[in-house]
Amino acid sequence: MAATEMILNATWEHIVLVYTTLLASILVAVPLAFASLYSQRLASVVMSFANLVQAVPSFAVIAIVVPFLGIGFVPALIAIMLRALLPIIRNTYIGLTNVDPAQIDYANGIGLSEWQIQRYIRFPNAYPAMFAGIKFSAILANSIAVLTAFIGSGGLGEIIFQGLIGYNTEKLLLGAIPAIVLALLIDLSFTLLEKKLTPGYIKQ
Amino acid sequence: MPTQRLFERIDSIELQQVSKKYGSRYAVESLDLTIEGGELLILIGPSGSGKTTTLRMINRMIGPDTGSIRINGQDVMQLDPVRLRRNMGYVIQNIGLFPHMTIGENVGLVPKLEGWDEKRTNARVRHLLDFVSLPPERFIKRYPRQLSGGQQQRVGLARALVMDPPLLLMDEPFGALDPILRTQLQEEFLEIKKEIGRTIVFITHDIEEAFRLGDRIAIMDNARLVQVGAPEDLIFDPVNELVADIVDTKRKFKHMDTLNVKDLMTPLDAKYILNGGVDACDAVEIMKDREIEIGIVFEKGMLAGKVEMVNLLKCEDDRPFLRDIAKPMKVFALRDSVATALSEMKRSGEYVAMVMDGDTVGGMLVSDEVLLKLI
Numbered sequence: 001m002a003a004t005e006m007i008l009n010a011t012w013e014h015i016v017l018v019y020t021t022l023l024a025s026i027l028v029a030v031p032l033a034f035a036s037l038y039s040q041r042l043a044s045v046v047m048s049f050a051n052l053v054q055a056v057p058s059f060a061v062i063a064i065v066v067p068f069l070g071i072g073f074v075p076a077l078i079a080i081m082l083r084a085l086l087p088i089i090r091n092t093y094i095g096l097t098n099v100d101p102a103q104i105d106y107a108n109g110i111g112l113s114e115w116q117i118q119r120y121i122r123f124p125n126a127y128p129a130m131f132a133g134i135k136f137s138a139i140l141a142n143s144i145a146v147l148t149a150f151i152g153s154g155g156l157g158e159i160i161f162q163g164l165i166g167y168n169t170e171k172l173l174l175g176a177i178p179a180i181v182l183a184l185l186i187d188l189s190f191t192l193l194e195k196k197l198t199p200g201y202i203k204q
Numbered sequence: 205m206p207t208q209r210l211f212e213r214i215d216s217i218e219l220q221q222v223s224k225k226y227g228s229r230y231a232v233e234s235l236d237l238t239i240e241g242g243e244l245l246i247l248i249g250p251s252g253s254g255k256t257t258t259l260r261m262i263n264r265m266i267g268p269d270t271g272s273i274r275i276n277g278q279d280v281m282q283l284d285p286v287r288l289r290r291n292m293g294y295v296i297q298n299i300g301l302f303p304h305m306t307i308g309e310n311v312g313l314v315p316k317l318e319g320w321d322e323k324r325t326n327a328r329v330r331h332l333l334d335f336v337s338l339p340p341e342r343f344i345k346r347y348p349r350q351l352s353g354g355q356q357q358r359v360g361l362a363r364a365l366v367m368d369p370p371l372l373l374m375d376e377p378f379g380a381l382d383p384i385l386r387t388q389l390q391e392e393f394l395e396i397k398k399e400i401g402r403t404i405v406f407i408t409h410d411i412e413e414a415f416r417l418g419d420r421i422a423i424m425d426n427a428r429l430v431q432v433g434a435p436e437d438l439i440f441d442p443v444n445e446l447v448a449d450i451v452d453t454k455r456k457f458k459h460m461d462t463l464n465v466k467d468l469m470t471p472l473d474a475k476y477i478l479n480g481g482v483d484a485c486d487a488v489e490i491m492k493d494r495e496i497e498i499g500i501v502f503e504k505g506m507l508a509g510k511v512e513m514v515n516l517l518k519c520e521d522d523r524p525f526l527r528d529i530a531k532p533m534k535v536f537a538l539r540d541s542v543a544t545a546l547s548e549m550k551r552s553g554e555y556v557a558m559v560m561d562g563d564t565v566g567g568m569l570v571s572d573e574v575l576l577k578l579i
């Protein structure tokens with residue numbers, strides 16, 4: 001009974017961590033991608049930083065956070081975010097910039113303001129790529145959230161580490177299996193969501 | 205947020221000493237041109253002569269380096285560009301429909317931004333789709349890529365008209381269409397022009413189109429305005445060789461007396477052939493797939509006549525068979541004189557005729573293509 005409760009608690013912690021991080025990442029990444037449209041310098045700084053973080057192993061990203069922020073939920077969240085931001089920023093930026101210039105020109109020609117062009121032309125064009133980025137980040141966050149147990153984020157990773165340290169196969173599996181199931185569920189739910197949210201012009 | 209109407213009608217558009225340079229080269233140099241309210245002014249000239257630049261300075265998409273552009277006396281540079289552009293319709297060659305919006309959303313976008321309520325926007329969109337011969341109930345929910353080129357061009361026109369602008373700027377609107385489709389849309393556009401009576405600035409490469417549609421024609425060459433006037437002014441009184449070259453249709457017609465229909469006909473492309481037993485609604489779909497606006501109807505191997513897309517679009521009431529609604533068309537023999545054939549076609553306002561070799565099909569005679577072959 002206690003074991004079940006422990007697993008449920010850990011799973012819940014895991015889910016909270018993953019989705020809080022994802023939400024925070026979207027809130028940071030999307031405005032950054034939009035802002036990058038207006039400043040070539042910002043765009044290149046953001047993109048090279050994002051690529052750099054991508055090249056560093058996840059464990060190292062987690063380790064580097066500790067001296068600055070200590071351990072616990074927030075440092076874990078920041079560590080995961082550092083990795084999860086990239087796919088969202090990159091995909092959103094690419095989506096926003098990959099609009100046919102003739103369309104932007106035409107939108108200007110019929111009297112759309114700058115903001116209206118963002119809202120009605122660029123954003124809908126970027127949307128499918130952006131969503132793909134978010135889905136990828138969700139899966140990434142789920143796997144890194146296992147590792148952040150090392151720096152005290154709690155969650156399923158903690159059970160896995162306890163299992164590893166104590167050579168306790170049962171505990172190991174009790175942590176690992178829900179983590180795998182979660183990953184599959186995230187993938188599945190995003191795929192369903194994607195189907196539902198796919199704009200009509202792509203569907204038909 | 206609604207933008208205020210700038211002008212109810214155009215009295216004049218005055219370009220005075222307008223110049224625009226890119227690097228050290230002039231795209232437009234010292235241009236003086238007055239466009240009168242209610243006229244359709246054609247801009248024509250070689251590629252790179254500055255037509256598009258001129259047009260885009262009128263709606264401030266390009267700012268002139270020097271000179272002024274005044275609409276009803278107001279300098280466009282003093283006006284808010286968004287507001288200015290909402291007061292004019294803009295149509296371009298590659299149409300620019302937004303692929304992620306339905307036809308209804310494309311046409312209704314600016315009204316929505318102007319704060320119209322949904323009901324009013326919807327009514328306006330439907331009215332305009334009807335106006336350009338696209339039955340709203342069938343087209344309003346479709347996406348641009350589900351439409352043929354000619355249908356998209358019609359939507360482009362509907363979108364430009366949606367705010368009922370007193371001024372239309374059109375940059376080679378029919379340039380990307382094949383000759384038959386182009387002629388067809390020109391005919392329809394002439395009707396539209398009659399009905400709406402607004403000021404239009406229209407760029408084309410095609411002098412036949414210019415003659416057919418334009419009240420006055422402005423010829424540009426190498427960043428400069430060379431001559432502007434009614435077609436007959438240009439034909440009888442060209443200021444230089446270039447103008448003579450562009451408008452001198454006489455020379456093109458010089459050898460025409462010696463030519464037969466056979467020399468200038470086009471083979472009948474199978475895509476134009478429709479069976480008399482097909483009903484009108486199915487024919488619309490077939491014609492859309494084949495990107496044709498006109499079809500030649502055959503019944504049991506015999507020519508039954510022609511049908512035009514515009515006339516078929518309202519097919520839903522009784523779904524007639526093509527054989528019953530095909531209109532008679534002119535038929536010529538291989539040895540008929542082209543000159544006679546063309547003048548007969550011109551008189552009855554037809555732009556395509558059949559050429560028969562006895563009982564078998566010889567080909568089609570398309571007036572525009574004949575002219576092109578003569579150049």
Ligand SMILES: Nc1ncnc2c1ncn2[C@@H]1O[C@H](COP(=O)(O)OP(=O)(O)OP(=O)(O)O)[C@@H](O)[C@H]1O
Nearest residue numbers: 226230231232249250251252253254255256257258
């Ligand atoms: N943004 C630009 N930068 C540099 N040069 C330009 C630019 N836009 C136009 N030009 C040049 O200005 C000249 C006039 O161009 P414009 O587009 O007005 O010609 P056009 O008469 O419309 O030609 P076309 O019939 O090919 O459309 C050309 O030599 C063109 O190369």
Ligand SMILES: [Mg+2]
Nearest residue numbers: 255256257375
């Ligand atoms: Mg041009």
